[in-house]
Amino acid sequence: MEMTLEEFDSSACFVAPFQDNTNTQCPDTKKQQRGKRYLEQTSETAIGEDMKKQCCSSQCLEKFTFSFVANARRSFWEMVTMKQNEKIDEHRDQVSEEKCVIDGHLVCTQSWRIIHGVSRSRYIERKSSLTNSKDGRSGNTYGHKRTSDAQNFIRSLATKQGERQPDRDKVMLPTCLTQRNAYEEYQSTHEEPFCFRHFQRVWKENFPNLKTSERNSFTECKECAMLRQLKLNRLTKEQLLLVEKQKKAHLLVARISREKYYKHCKKAQENNKNYLSIIIDNMDQSKTSLPRFHTYHKGDANLTRIHHHVTGVLNHGQKKSFAFTWTDKFHPDTNITINCLLHVLEDASENKALPPVLYLQADNSAKDNKNFILLGFLANLVQRKIFRKIKLSFLMVGHTHEDVDQMFSRISVHLTGKAIPTLPVLQGLMRDAYHPTPMVQHLDGLWNYRELGMASAATLQGHSGPHVFRFKEEEGAVQMGYKQWPYKSAPYKVLDVTPLAAAFNRDPDQVLILNDKGNRSLDSMETDLRKWREGGKLSEPDVEWWKAHINGERDMAAPSAPLASSFHHFADPGTQDEMGYPELDVLRAHINTLSNESNVRVAKRRK
Known part of the structure; x- marks a missing residue:
């Protein structure tokens, strides 16, 4: 029997040939799948409980029947999430003074939310995303x-x-x-x-x-x-x-430890005449082994590269940054820290006079910083009256990355993908990588303060635990206060370190012995220069620079850092001269009036 055109158009179960009809069903026989949230929100139990809620004092929900609420809620929850949000936003556009119209009734917005089964947190979230504070004077909008x-x-x-x-x-x-x-x-x-x-x-x-x-x-x-x-x-x-x-x-x-460090930084920034805040740390040397190139071939893999370590220092009060480079010809110990510190102190001084208080933040490394040599050197600075007080602080192990590491991060990112054949190229890239521009300097010689400390008859034990050290002079004796953490309520335990400080009274000799590790790397580099040149990585001028650099590293040059004995007594700001601003006189008079007392009394009216 043939099918007419009208019957063909009205057929809902016709399947075109050559189509996969394994899952095709007539609409009246297919059961539509609903999600868990839909079933929960549109159930008679949920609607009945929601209609019992009190939306406001006017009882707006009593104006609607159960069937109206059920139909509105099913219509809303049949939408996908994006369409639901558009529906809520459309409703919010029509709201005036938290009132809206539903089925001809003026009701509160809470009733609209309850009728459609929208949670309070979701409704507030959509409301907040559309709400901005507007400044009528300039037209600027501000977030909620x-x-x-x-x-x-x-x-x-x-x-x-x-x-x-x-x-x-x-x-x-x-x-x-x-x-x-x-x-x-x-x-x-x-x-x-x-x-x-x-x-x-x-x-x-x-x-x-x-x-x-x-x-x-x-x-x-x-x-x-x-x-x-x-x-x-x-x-x-x-x-x-x-x-x-x-x-x-x-x-x-x-x-708490980090907040204390930020407090010291802020004090130095607001009053750099009284406070000097410094942080010192060493950078990871993987990015600064020279020569360094973006790509290598097989013949370059085993060629020697000289480690050029980087020690970074930040002076917070004067907003200055420093980067000191040095090689393995020096042993990585406290001498590096002390000599870099002396360079920074010289830059921060005025006519060799420094602020009375020094805040020093260092890494929790016993080899470089947390040892009796650095503690004795700082005590000696107080004994020489270069500072009135010094506070040395360490952050918790594993939580020590700070703003100086941000400088290292910028340098590391800037070096990525760059060809760095020589040290001057590295120093130039370091200057371009960070703001304020670092003062980059290579250490050719060091003062041997470590030798003075090792020759001292006095030493310290048990100093690895505390994270805060304070040095002050009281009655002619240098007192070192220490405590585990910078709690305000925790008192300092005090120890007399005058004998240890006295060991640093004489000027040290310069470091004269070349470190064995550095000597071996210089010899290997000198041998591999020809291979670097033949591989096309180093040019002839680069090779000549390396020859001069290797010879310079073998010669233990005189230190460029000043001696501690060259600094004068700390500068006492005292009472600074006030500038002749008339506004200051007016403000001073106003402050005086704030302490005046008023006297009210009864008087006879004049006739």
Whole structure:
């Protein structure tokens, strides 16, 4: 029997030839699949409970029947999420004074939300995304206050807990601190917090360089690693609470240490006549082994490269940066730290006089900084009255990356992909990599302060634990105060270190012995120069420079750093001369009036 045209058009079950019809069904026989959220929101139980809620004092929900609410809710939840959000935004555009019209009734916006089954957090999130504060005078728009609060929280978290990476432009949070942990703290400290998803969006859009990671590419804090590993185990609720409590205590100590460092920086920036704040650290040498090229062929793999170490220093009060290069001809010890420090002190001084207070931040390395030689040298600076007080601080191990590492990061990024055949090229690139422009200098000679310390009859023991040291002179004796962490409530334990400070009273000799490691690398480099040239990596002028450089490194030149004895007593700012501004007199008179007392009395009216 043939099918007519009308029957063909009205057929709903016709399947064209050569098509896969294994899953084809008529619409009236196919059961439409619904999601879990749809079933929950459109169930009679959920609608009945929602209609019992009190939206406002006017009881707007009583104006609508159950069937009307059910149809409106099914229509809303049949949409995809993007269409639902568009529906909410369209509704918000029609809102006036938190009132809207539904089916001819003027009702509150809460009733619209309840009728459509929209959660309160989602409704507020969509409302906040459309709400901006507008300055009528200039036409500028500003984000919602809650967005600003979230940004301030994340910014504070990055400042107090984040660590700048020396090899890339990233700020890493401790490995035991996740984005969810940060949100929980934000949620507990704010009255109207965003949902987690919106919090993540604010984080991603405004702080793309702030990262959380399960593993740190550099030295990881032992406690952070243990806390992270514990949370992977199946712990009881009580054990999880204990781990969380220990994590908060651990991060609190790291944050307090970092905040104290920032306080010292700020004091030096606001009053550089009284305070001098310095941080010193060493850069990873993998990027500064010379010669260095972007690509190598097989014949270059085993050729010698000379390690050119970089020691970075920042002077916060005067906003100056320094980068000192040196090779393995010197032993990597405290002499490097002291000689670099003397260079910076000379630059910061005025006629060899320095501010009375020095804040020194150093890396937690016993070989370079945290040893009795550096402690004795700083005590001697106080004994010579070059400073009235010196405070030496160390951050928690595994949480030591700071602003000097940001300078190293910029240098490392700038060196990537560059051909660096000689040291002058490296120094030029380092100057271009960071602002303020670093003062780059190569150390050809060192004063041997380590020899003075080793010859001393006095030494220190047990100084590896404390993270704060303070040096002051009291009644002719140099007192070293120390404590584990920079708590305000923790008192200093005091120790007389005058005998150790006296060991540095005489001027040191210069370092004259060439380090064996450096001597071997210089010999190997001298042998491989011909291969570098034949491989096309070094030009003839580069080879000549290297020959002169190798000879210069073998000669132990006179140190360019000043001796500690060359500095004068610290400069006492005292009472500075006030400039003759008339506004100062007016302000001074105004301040005096604030302390005046008024006397009110009853008097006879004049006739």
